[in-house]
Amino acid sequence: MSTHTITTQKVNFKVFRFNADEDYLPYYEDYNMEVTSEEVVLDILNRIKWDHDGSFSYRRSCRHGICGACAIKVNGRSTLACKESMNDMVDIFGSDLVIEPLSIKRAVKDMIIDKGDFWDKHDAIHPYLISDVEEHPEHEHLVTPEEAEELNEADLCIQCGACHYACPVVEINDDFFGPAAFAKAYRFEADVRDDAHVERLNELHEEKQGLWDCVKCMECAEVCPKDVDPIEKITKLHNMLFKEGVATSNVATRHAVGFKHSIARNGVLDEGGLVLYSEGPGIVKHIPVALKMFTKGKIVPPWGITKSDNLDEIKKLVKSSSTAKF
Amino acid sequence: MEKLKYALFTGCTAKQSTPEQMMSTMAVADKLGIELVELTEASCCGASHLQDYDDFLSLVLNARNIAYAEKHSLTMVTICNTCQLNTAMTKHRLDNNADLKAKVNEKLAEVGLEYKGTSQVTHFLYAIIDDFGLDKIKEMVVTPLSQFNIAPFYGCHNIRPSELQNETHKSAENAYRPTSLDDLIIACGGANVDYEEKTKCCGFHAELQAPHTASTLTGKAIAGAMDGNADWMVTPCPLCHLKLDTQTAHASEAIGREVSLPVLHMQQMLGLALGCPQESLGLKHHLTKVDFV
Numbered sequence: 001m002s003t004h005t006i007t008t009q010k011v012n013f014k015v016f017r018f019n020a021d022e023d024y025l026p027y028y029e030d031y032n033m034e035v036t037s038e039e040v041v042l043d044i045l046n047r048i049k050w051d052h053d054g055s056f057s058y059r060r061s062c063r064h065g066i067c068g069a070c071a072i073k074v075n076g077r078s079t080l081a082c083k084e085s086m087n088d089m090v091d092i093f094g095s096d097l098v099i100e101p102l103s104i105k106r107a108v109k110d111m112i113i114d115k116g117d118f119w120d121k122h123d124a125i126h127p128y129l130i131s132d133v134e135e136h137p138e139h140e141h142l143v144t145p146e147e148a149e150e151l152n153e154a155d156l157c158i159q160c161g162a163c164h165y166a167c168p169v170v171e172i173n174d175d176f177f178g179p180a181a182f183a184k185a186y187r188f189e190a191d192v193r194d195d196a197h198v199e200r201l202n203e204l205h206e207e208k209q210g211l212w213d214c215v216k217c218m219e220c221a222e223v224c225p226k227d228v229d230p231i232e233k234i235t236k237l238h239n240m241l242f243k244e245g246v247a248t249s250n251v252a253t254r255h256a257v258g259f260k261h262s263i264a265r266n267g268v269l270d271e272g273g274l275v276l277y278s279e280g281p282g283i284v285k286h287i288p289v290a291l292k293m294f295t296k297g298k299i300v301p302p303w304g305i306t307k308s309d310n311l312d313e314i315k316k317l318v319k320s321s322s323t324a325k326f
Numbered sequence: 327m328e329k330l331k332y333a334l335f336t337g338c339t340a341k342q343s344t345p346e347q348m349m350s351t352m353a354v355a356d357k358l359g360i361e362l363v364e365l366t367e368a369s370c371c372g373a374s375h376l377q378d379y380d381d382f383l384s385l386v387l388n389a390r391n392i393a394y395a396e397k398h399s400l401t402m403v404t405i406c407n408t409c410q411l412n413t414a415m416t417k418h419r420l421d422n423n424a425d426l427k428a429k430v431n432e433k434l435a436e437v438g439l440e441y442k443g444t445s446q447v448t449h450f451l452y453a454i455i456d457d458f459g460l461d462k463i464k465e466m467v468v469t470p471l472s473q474f475n476i477a478p479f480y481g482c483h484n485i486r487p488s489e490l491q492n493e494t495h496k497s498a499e500n501a502y503r504p505t506s507l508d509d510l511i512i513a514c515g516g517a518n519v520d521y522e523e524k525t526k527c528c529g530f531h532a533e534l535q536a537p538h539t540a541s542t543l544t545g546k547a548i549a550g551a552m553d554g555n556a557d558w559m560v561t562p563c564p565l566c567h568l569k570l571d572t573q574t575a576h577a578s579e580a581i582g583r584e585v586s587l588p589v590l591h592m593q594q595m596l597g598l599a600l601g602c603p604q605e606s607l608g609l610k611h612h613l614t615k616v617d618f619v
Contacts, residue, residue, distance in 0.1 A: 255535065296613055
């Protein structure tokens with residue numbers, strides 16, 4: 001029989017406090033506690049409320065990583081409080097931990113935030129099956145295991161908001177749908193019973209709010225407590241845009257397609273040519289920086305590019321392995 | 327110690343917009359006695375953009391690149407974070423999905439190649455740390471960078487997703503508290519600056535599509551390093567370098583504050599500490615002047 005030892009350690013918590021009804025500015029309160037290796041972050045929130053200050057506020061419900069209510073940030077990292085072991089947090093960050101809500105600018109009371117923007121975006125992508133269902137169908141709508149597999153992990157999202165409030169684009173651009181909404185959109189886009197593929201995609205790729213504004217930082221993949229891997233779903237939605245013929249010619253789509261042309265021609269990129277192809281006449285705005293780069297030897301003209309060796313292989317593969325058209 | 331030898335996947339940037347990175351990579355490798363066999367047959371990795379258009383084609387092309395490293399029976403070393411992510415991601419997907427691997431190999435067979443999965447893929451930063459060793463680096467430092475506060479800028483595609491990245495690292499790197507670049511700075515004798523943005527995104531991949539977002543991220547990164555009292559920044563990624571070095575005007579405009587710091591490639595920093603001749607490090611290719619050497 002294996003033995004299991006429970007260890008304890010001292011941890012200093014710096015806890016974000018704010019009451020929008022009373023406080024002009026937020027402040028941080030310090031709590032020093034003995035933490036056991038068995039505890040999760042939610043246990044600490046409970047102990048702060050139960051043992052120190054009954055007015056401390058946070059959302060919680062299931063305590064089993066299902067309801068998605070208790071997501072907060074520990075040292076800037078989005079985390080589902082009921083799933084995150086205190087031991088792991090101390091391993092990563094040491095014994096000084098900062099406890100904050102998912103979004104400080106959206107704080108209402110302590111850990112509780114106004115998640116309205118998250119839900120607005122969630123609603124905006126039509127997170128439901130759109131289908132003309134016969135009132136008296138002759139048989140059930142069969143979905144093969146292979147088709148169900150296409151949903152991948154997208155169905156596992158618990159709308160905790162961890163990825164949404166870890167996304168640097170959401171932080172800067174209020175219109176951006178954000179990773180959670182995209183993953184949810186993918187869940188329905190990939191569902192064979194849905195009849196609104198094109199309509200939904202049309203909204204998903206619009207400038208500013210849409211897919212092309214993703215910076216590919218992989219924060220959403222890193223932070224998701226349910227392994228939904230939103231960035232992978234974003235890539236799949238990008239692929240769908242081309243597959244369904246929804247993609248229109250703009251700087252973003254030309255940029256993606258331009259890589260293929262450049263590779264087919266040189267194996268490697270023609271960086272200048274790619275920017276020109278992507279931007280079209282919009283290239284003029286890059287000229288001041290481009291001139292400076294040229295004087296510093298940072299721009300190679302098309303005729304100066306060292307093409308890949310065995311370029312014929314690459315040309316052949318681009319021809320035979322292409323699966324998308326634009 | 328047996329001489330270290332790798333297959334070098336330079337990526338496109340090192341051959342075009344960051345020539346200083348190519349120069350300093352070779353200078354440092356030479357100094358450390360590391361042999362780099364350049365994969366001159368390699369194509370572009372797709373930089374996450376080809377993946378948006380044609381995922382399968384990008385898998386085939388990346389598998390072809392790895393196949394050339396396999397032909398040499400060498401670990402592939404990358405010097406660009408995005409090359410690293412796309413190549414490692416391809417390897418991960420093919421090694422874990424026999425059907426997909428077979429489909430890709432069907433295409434590669436047309437040109438007489440096969441992806442086997444026998445070569446590892448790692449970034450030069452981790453090759454230095456895992457295989458060469460920082461203790462040895464410390465011994466070889468002739469010009470300690472002791473008078474400098476140096477801000478590490480990790481770059482997303484070397485640290486996230488950590489599950490994938492850590493498949494090849496000897497000691498796991500935490501995406502929220504990475505240590506590799508900090509450790510390299512310390513090994514070079516410098517003082518590492520801790521600041522919030524060091525693990526954040528530079529905005530490079532949305533520069534054309536979402537210029538305001540991209541410039542804001544660049545601005546915040548430089549501002550974070552400046553507020554951390556950094557003398558300069560260092561990065562293992564040439565794409566981050568392009569943003570931080572060449573886009574300071576847009577970045578300043580986006581965040582409403584003048585931001586600018588010299589930014590070195592990790593190879594340049596290492597080269598300075600190891601006493602590589604200055605001209606071999608290409609410092610004159612920067613837009614933001616490296617004024618401290």
